[in-house]
Amino acid sequence: MSGRLEWMDDALCVETDPEAFLPEQGGPGGRAARAVCRRCAVTEECLRFALVNGFEGIYGGTSTRERRGMARTRAGVAR
Numbered sequence: 001m002s003g004r005l006e007w008m009d010d011a012l013c014v015e016t017d018p019e020a021f022l023p024e025q026g027g028p029g030g031r032a033a034r035a036v037c038r039r040c041a042v043t044e045e046c047l048r049f050a051l052v053n054g055f056e057g058i059y060g061g062t063s064t065r066e067r068r069g070m071a072r073t074r075a076g077v078a079r
């Protein structure tokens with residue numbers, strides 16, 4: 001992630017394997033990473049940050065594809 005933000009100090013994933021957060025397309029869906037996210041205290045902040053910045057991988061317990069769906073839904077609602 002670029003630009004250090006205060007909430008990142010509480011990111012649980014810094015203590016884990018970063019590769020787990022970048023599952024291959026069609027892979028197991030980042031199950032291990034999602035399990036870490038479920039125990040993380042800053043899931044909402046992380047999800048918002050990933051949505052705004054268009055990151056790929058598991059962030060805030062969601063996959064890239066799930067966030068793209070969220071972004072499309074939000075764009076549709078905003079119209």
Ligand code: SF4
Nearest residue numbers: 011013037040046060
């Ligand atoms: S929600 Fe997941 S990806 Fe985001 S900071 Fe927490 S552990 Fe890391």
